[in-house]
Amino acid sequence: MVSDLVPMSSLSPNLILPEGLRPKLSQVSTLASIPIIDLNEDQHGHGNIVQKISQACEEYGFFQVINHGVPEELCTRMMNTITEFFNLPPEEKAQFFSTDPTKEVRIFNFYLKVKDQENVKMWSESFSQPWHPHDNFSDLLPKNPPQYREVFGEYAKEIGKLNNRLFSLISQGLGLEEDCIQKKLGDNPKLRAQGNYYPPCPEPELTLGLAVHTDPNALTVVLQSEGVTGLQVIKDGKWVSVDPVPNAFVVNLGDQIQVLSNGRYKSVHHRAVTNKEKLRVSLAMFYGPNKETWIGPIEELIDEEHPPVYRRYRQAEFLEEFMRQEGTRRMVKEAFEIRNQGKPVN
Ligand code: OGA
Ligand code: NI
Helix, strand or coil, rough: CHHHHHHCCCCCHHHHCHHHHCCCCCHCECCCCCCCCCCCCCCCCHHHHHHHHHHHHHHHCCCEEEEECCCCHHHHHHHHHHHHCCCCHHHHHHHHCCCCCCCEEECCCCCCCCCCCCCECCCEEEEECCCCCCCCCCCCCCCCCCCCHHHHHHHCCCCCCCHHHHHHHHHHHHCCCCCCHHHHHCCCCEEEEEEECCCCCCCCCCCCCCCCCCCCEEEEEEEEECCCCCCCEEEECCEEECCCCCEEEEEEEEEEHHHHCCCCCCCCCCCECCCCCEEEEEEEEEECCCCCCCEEECHHCCCCCCCCCCCCCEEHCCCHHHHCCCCCCCCCCCEEHHHHCCCCCC
16 A cells, blocks of 8 residues: 555645635634643742633633643654654555554544545545553554654653643643543543644645544644644634744643533634645644543533533443544534434534
């Protein structure tokens, strides 16, 4: 299957979106941008950070963090390493190529299902692998570039710490105990990392790097190439670009936080667009519950004024619905809304 990894320099027909699904880049709003939160601010009593994150989670479902404690030089090494991996010759990357989503480690292409025509391929390559703060999965990971395993191991440890801190701040923002959300997400969380590689594209108006989606997990921490925009999120019905800030991570809430918070915090639709000039690479670190975990609105957030919006389900059930809606602009959590029970949502 090497053919799927040949460098994309011309726009073959299976990469061109039908009119209605094109990104319409001239309509992207330049007025708004997602909040930037300094995690080093008011170290004595971090009430202000809790409040800022809470507001960002309610209004955007997305924010960037600076002074997050992960060493800058490690972020640079991680970005350089994942970029070097994607820049390997196609023959070398071919050993990781697989269309089987159950494979632990693989390179693959995303496709968008389009009614009455062939699936449209996204202008990107993605690499998926497990991550764990204390286990570097050494035998599964790439041997080339030679520093990959070591750098990824160090990076995963740091992201583990940052995740703990973010979950604590998010829990407090909801008026809950610090460890509440992480407890609800359960032991042995599902930890996946996804590298995304977006080469320059001759026709950014005709393609997408990543189709419109929400993340089905709980929390995502993204490292992106410096100085290249591409990620966009929906805010008040308009696309807003997430411009890279030096030494920042983009943080976004996944569907499970929206359900746990009973709809107070949002998991927002986002996409990646392409550009003509520059290569863009991102590395998303996903944290979600494992398949056996029961998820539903947290009891403390339910009262007469706030009746439960979602029914309880096992994460396996959520993922089945997620797979069922493959290739569409998914409405997965809507299928678990109490008012929609028994109705088709998508
Ligand atoms: C993702 C994602 C955004 C990006 O991997 O789920 O939304 O900027 N990535 O690549
Ligand atoms: Ni995403």
